Every structure is written in structure tokens, then in C-alpha cells.
Amino acid sequence: xxxxTQTEGLVTLTEGLPVMLNCTYQSTYxxxxxWYVQHLxxxxxxxxxxxxxxxxxxHQGFHATLHKSSSSFHLQKSSAxxxxxxxYYCALSVGGNEKITFGAGTxxxxxx
Amino acid sequence: xAAVTQSPRNKVTVTGGxxxxxxxxxxxxxxxxxxxxxxxxxxxxxxxxxxxxxxxIGDVPDGYKATRTTQxxxxxxxxxxxxxxxxxxxxxxSEDRSNTEVFFGKGTRLTVV
Numbered sequence: 001x002x003x004x005t006q007t008e009g010l011v012t013l014t015e016g017l018p019v020m021l022n023c024t025y026q027s028t029y030x031x032x033x034x035w036y037v038q039h040l041x042x043x044x045x046x047x048x049x050x051x052x053x054x055x056x057x058x059h060q061g062f063h064a065t066l067h068k069s070s071s072s073f074h075l076q077k078s079s080a081x082x083x084x085x086x087x088y089y090c091a092l093s094v095g096g097n098e099k100i101t102f103g104a105g106t107x108x109x110x111x112x
Numbered sequence: 113x114a115a116v117t118q119s120p121r122n123k124v125t126v127t128g129g130x131x132x133x134x135x136x137x138x139x140x141x142x143x144x145x146x147x148x149x150x151x152x153x154x155x156x157x158x159x160x161x162x163x164x165x166x167x168x169i170g171d172v173p174d175g176y177k178a179t180r181t182t183q184x185x186x187x188x189x190x191x192x193x194x195x196x197x198x199x200x201x202x203x204x205x206s207e208d209r210s211n212t213e214v215f216f217g218k219g220t221r222l223t224v225v
Contacts, residue, residue, distance in 0.1 A: 009152065032211040043202065043216035044155070050211070089154060093210070098143070098162065099170075100206075100214055104154040 002027045004090050004103035012109045019062075019077040021106045023090030026071065031092040033066055033073035036102075038087040047075075047088070080110045115139065116217035118203050124223045125193050133188040133220050135203030141215075142208040144186040146170070146178060148199040149219070155202065161186060162208060193224045 003026045013019060025031065038044040048057040050066040050073060057064060062077045073090060090103040116137045125131050137144060145160040157170030159178035167178055175197060177189040190197055203217040 006154075036214075043218050045216065046213045049213070091155075095210060098168075098208075099157065099160065100145070101157070101171075102147075102155040104152060 002031065002092055002094060002099075002101045004092055004101055006088075006090050006103035006106050008106050009104065010107050010109070012111060013080050015082055015110050015112055016079050019075070019080045019084065019108065021075040021088055021090075021108065023064075023073045023075065023103060024071050025073065025090075025092050027092060027094060029094045030068070031094045033064070034091040034093070034100075035062070035064055035073075035075050036089040036091060038089065038105075040086070044087075044089060082110050082112065084108060085110045116203055116205055116215050118201075118217035118220050120220060121218065122221050122223075124225060125190075126225055127194060129190075129193045129224070131190040131193050131222065133190075133201055133203075133222070135186045135188075135217060136184050137186075137203075137205040137215070138184065139205065139215070140183060141205035142183070143206045144180060145204045145206075145214070146176075146186070146188045147202045147204065148172065148197075149202060150199050158188065158201075190222075193222075195224045198222060198224045 007022045033050040035047040036044040037047045048059045093100045119134045146158040147155045156172045161180035201220045204214045206214045
């Protein structure tokens with residue numbers, strides 16, 4: 001079946017440093033990849049998603065590149081902000097969005 | 113923006129008790145989902161549905177039933193609650209097309225004592 005792996009459970013960084021959260025996936029088909037962000041005591045919400053035309057999605061300074069050769073969709077940002085502290089989920093869907101599979105999540109903490 | 117409303121927001125029940133979690137979405141989405149969120153496991157899919165009367169089994173369905181009574185309403189039922197079902201439950205909805213956003217409710221925190 002489909003699966004998503006986020007290797008880091010906890011990531012702590014100093015403000016201003018670059019962010020990279022890892023996401024790899026396994027799927028029989030060519031999936032769509034997503035990043036969701038969940039701030040404390042809030043619901044998860046979409047941060048960005050992969051495009052079918054290989055464009056690089058960007059939002060709020062974050063970007064991610066889908067590499068089909070390595071089955072990866074890592075999330076990056078050049079300079080972390082305190083407000084980036086949150087729980088980040090990588091997810092995938094296949095076909096008509098019937099079933100969306102989430103990774104275990106990475107808790108990102110940004111310190112001053 | 114899509115609205116997904118869950119009730120109750122918090123619930124405490126005893127082991128062996130009967131619990132129903134409710135979810136309503138107001139954007140005419142066909143797909144609705146129930147997830148549970150646990151530290152170290154992330155969001156795990158319990159059940160989902162693509163329309164009234166339809167029910168699909170997710171990845172962690174044991175101990176849960178679900179019913180989709182209308183396009184708007186999706187219920188999660190725990191008929192014999194156990195402490196292992198203590199969790200934060202999220203309902204979500206989406207359109208039935210590829211690469212589309214899933215909209216989540218604010219969650220129901222369930223504690224089984």
C-alpha cells in the first residue's frame with residue numbers, strides 16, 4: 001500500500017537558519033504530494049501541494065520539490081521564523097483523492 | 113472557505129461506554145473522513161465516505177463504526193469505548209478530484225477512563 005515516511009519526529013532550530021523537513025513516499029502509482037501544517041491547538045491546514053507540471057510550489061516562504069526518481073518531497077525554507085513553530089505533515093493521494101495517507105509528522109520548534 | 117464543524121469538542125467517557133462524535137460540513141463536498149491523531153503516529157484514517165449511505169474502511173477501523181446520513185453529516189461511533197481510543201479525533205472533507213485540499217474540523221478530544 002501507499003506510505004509516507006517523515007524521518008524526524010522533532011526538529012529544533014534557531015531563528016534565521018534554513019529549514020529542511022524530509023519526506024519520502026512509496027506508492028504503486030504516481031501520487032500527488034502535500035504538506036500540511038498544524039499550529040498549537042488548531043486544525044491541520046494545507047501549506048502546499050505538488051503540481052502535475054513539475055512546477056515548484058511555494059507558500060509563506062516554504063517550498064518543496066517533487067523528485068520522482070528518489071520518491072521525495074522535502075519541505076524547505078531559507079530562513080526560519082519563530083511563527084514557523086508547528087507540526088508538519090507530509091501526505092499523499094492517488095487518483096481521485098479517495099484516500100489520503102499522512103506521515104507521522106515532524107514537530108518543528110524555532111528558538112530565538 | 114470550507115467549514116467543517118465537529119461536536120462535541122471534548123468528551124470524557126468510561127471504559128465500555130457508548131460515544132458518538134458528530135461532524136457536519138457545509139460546502140457540499142463528496143468526501144468526508146475521520147482521523148485520529150496520536151503522538152508518534154500522526155494522522156491515521158479510521159473511516160471515510162464519498163456520499164450519503166457510503167462507507168469505506170480506513171487504516172485503523174477496529175473498534176469504530178461510522179455512518180454518513182446525508183452529504184453534510186458524518187458520524188463516528190464507539191460502542192464499547194476502551195482507553196486505547198483516547199485520542200484527538202479530526203473530521204475532514206474534500207472534493208472528489210485529484211490534488212485537492214482536505215479541510216479539517218477543529219477536532220474532538222476524547223478521553224476514555
